[in-house]
Amino acid sequence: MAESSWARKRYLQGLRYFSGKKVTFQLYENTRVNVVVETFDAHTRQVIVKDLVTPLGTYPYAILRCSDVITCFTV
Template identity: 40%
Template sequence: MSLKPPVGVQRLPRGPDPNSRGFDRSSPRFIALCPTSIPSSASTGPGIEEEQRVRSELRERFLRTLLMMTDKPVQFNMYEKVQVPARFGASDIDILNFQVSDLETPLGVQKEALLWCQDVISCSFEL
């Protein structure tokens, strides 16, 4: 009977919360998502329900667009009038970064790269 080789355990970094729950209660994202940050009078009414419905539709359209862009050539327009073509791969869950392949920069072609979404003004692709 032979023993299997040991498998390394990857430990995630400790969160900023002293209880190590992985989120910072003073972060803008936590404050925005916290249900106690919404006054009870503002969270009711037909106007809020309509706004939530519209936001939901827009979010769904955006996510479907990201799915349609996968493995397609995309033209990214960035600051300083820089235009870079690449093959779109994926986005992280918060839509903060785009993973692209074959990114053609003014300095050369990068096989794989991450684009910081705040540097991207717009992007376009063929349907």
């Protein structure tokens, strides 16, 4: 039981780490977008971002589906 609570704590710390950070997401269709991560939804299915920079323009706020994300890294 202690091992699962440790894993859950590390998982939540990882989510909190991204909050407020500039991140580049690699999405399907060979698309990269630069964002500032705001938060994740309760089920970690979506990430709420701001300043989404895409090939089509910049969006002040957006929601990305986590299932569309291949990789992410901080800038």
